[in-house]
Amino acid sequence: xxxxxxxxxxxxxxxxxxxxxxxxxxxxxxxxxxxxxxxxxxxxxxxxxxxxxxxxxxxxxxxxxxxxxxxxxxxxxxxxxxxxxxxxxxxxxxxxxxxxxxxxxxxxxxxxxxxxxxxxxxxxxxxxxxxxxxxxxxxxxxxxxxxxxxxxxxxxxxxxxxxxxxxxxxxxxxxxxxxxxxxxxxxxxxxxxxxxxxxxxxxxxxxxxxxxxxxxxxxxxxxxxxxxxxxxxxxxxxxxxxxxxxxxxxxxxxxxxxxxxxxxxxxxxxxxxxx
Numbered sequence: 001x002x003x004x005x006x007x008x009x010x011x012x013x014x015x016x017x018x019x020x021x022x023x024x025x026x027x028x029x030x031x032x033x034x035x036x037x038x039x040x041x042x043x044x045x046x047x048x049x050x051x052x053x054x055x056x057x058x059x060x061x062x063x064x065x066x067x068x069x070x071x072x073x074x075x076x077x078x079x080x081x082x083x084x085x086x087x088x089x090x091x092x093x094x095x096x097x098x099x100x101x102x103x104x105x106x107x108x109x110x111x112x113x114x115x116x117x118x119x120x121x122x123x124x125x126x127x128x129x130x131x132x133x134x135x136x137x138x139x140x141x142x143x144x145x146x147x148x149x150x151x152x153x154x155x156x157x158x159x160x161x162x163x164x165x166x167x168x169x170x171x172x173x174x175x176x177x178x179x180x181x182x183x184x185x186x187x188x189x190x191x192x193x194x195x196x197x198x199x200x201x202x203x204x205x206x207x208x209x210x211x212x213x214x215x216x217x218x219x220x221x222x223x224x225x226x227x228x229x230x231x232x233x234x235x236x237x238x239x240x241x242x243x244x245x246x247x248x249x250x251x252x253x254x255x256x257x258x259x260x261x262x263x264x265x266x267x268x269x270x271x272x273x274x275x
Contacts, residue, residue, distance in 0.1 A: 009169050011142050011195050013188040020191070032197070035190045039201045046184045046206070053164040053180035054210055057136040058217040060162055061096075065134030067214065068126060069099045070152045072116030074196040075140040075166075075203060076101030077108055082207040088236075090220040091228030091264065097211060100125045102148040119151025126152070133160040138210070141165070142199035144172020144183075153177040166206050168199040182206060223247075227266035231259070240265045248272040 017031045057067060069079030080099035087094050102121065103112025115121070126137070137156040139149035144167035153163045154177055165178035168186050175181035184206060186198040215221060220228050225243050229236060237256070243265045244255035250272055258268035 009143055009145075010185055010187050011168050011189065011199055012193050015188050015190055015192045017190055032190050035198055036201060039184075039186055039198050040205065042184050042186045043202055043205050043209075046182050049180070049182045050206060050209055053138070053182060054213050054217075056162055056180060057164070057210075058214055060134045060136055061214060061218060063134050065132075065136060065162075066095065066129070067097045067211075068129075068131065068135060068137045069097075069140055069207075070122045070126070070137060070149055071100075071140035072102035072107075072146050072148050073111065074200050075142060075146070075149075078200060078203050078207060079138075079140050080108060082204075082211050086211055086215065088230045088232055089226055090215045090218075091230055092215070092218075092220065095129065098129060102146075116146050116148045119147040119154070122148050122152025123155035126156075131156070131159065131161055136162040136164065139163070139165040139174050139178060140167075140203055140207075141172075141174045142168045142195035142203070144169045144174040146174065149174050150177055166203050168195065168202055222266065222269075225265065227269065228264055231263070240268075244268050244272070 020028065023031070061067065069083055071079045080101055083097040083099035086092050086097040100122065101107050103115030106112060107115060137153060139153045141149045150173050153165065153174065156163050157177065157179070163178045164180040164182060165174045166182045166184065167174050168184055170183050170185055175183055184202040186202050189195060189197045189199065191197065229240065231237050231240060237259065240259045241252060241255045244250065244259055245252060247269045250258070258271055259265065262268045262271055
């Protein structure tokens with residue numbers, strides 16, 4: 001018998017929509033969209049919880065702490081996406097925000113059987129990074145019952161880390177194991193139990209909020225600009241040039257020369273301002 005009890009989970013409840021195979025494409029699209037519209041409202045209700053988690057995580061990261069995401073399946077992939085976008089967007093080290101998925105990197109593309117059922121594996125996966133008391137661990141699990149996440153948070157608590165979570169059901173074991181839980185209750189999915197849909201959207205929105213706010217608090221944004229972004233392609237170079245022109249009033253040629261010479265929007269702007 002499975003140790004995961006799905007009874008009573010709102011994310012597993014029957015869809016508000018039925019006979020999907022008999023609907024037209026337009027009807028299906030409109031039905032999905034009608035459900036998706038409810039997600040930002042559910043996230044809005046959780047803002048006080050998100051605020052508490054971000055405030056505590058920011059305190060630690062300002063002292064040199066790191067942020068870990070742990071999850072399985074879609075939840076784990078979303079954590080990895082958010083973590084992987086922090087270095088190019090904000091110029092932070094690749095190991096400042098770390099996403100870990102049950103089953104390892106191969107599970108990013110293909111599900112690894114039973115990987116999420118081991119409650120000890122998340123802490124083992126974190127061990128290579130030598131986690132410490134300034135670090136924060138956020139468990140991501142739509143059901144709130146994933147053993148990989150439950151066990152990871154338990155071990156993190158025992159080792160003095162700050163713990164939070166993003167779940168889409170109320171009163172879950174994952175939330176109970178997190179010092180600062182975030183519960184975004186989105187209700188039944190359009191396709192019953194398909195938590196990659198509304199639940200995944202809610203998790204992505206909350207992850208955006210958490211990492212963006214943390215990066216702003218860490219000084220990686222000026223005004224509303226990504227002044228430390230990596231210049232890894234022509235589009236980003238052009239974006240950087242436009243930022244420098246807007247901030248300093250220099251022409252295109254000067255802005256591009258300054259960006260390429262000084263390596264970041266921040267440094268180029270400071271140069272032209274004589275700092």
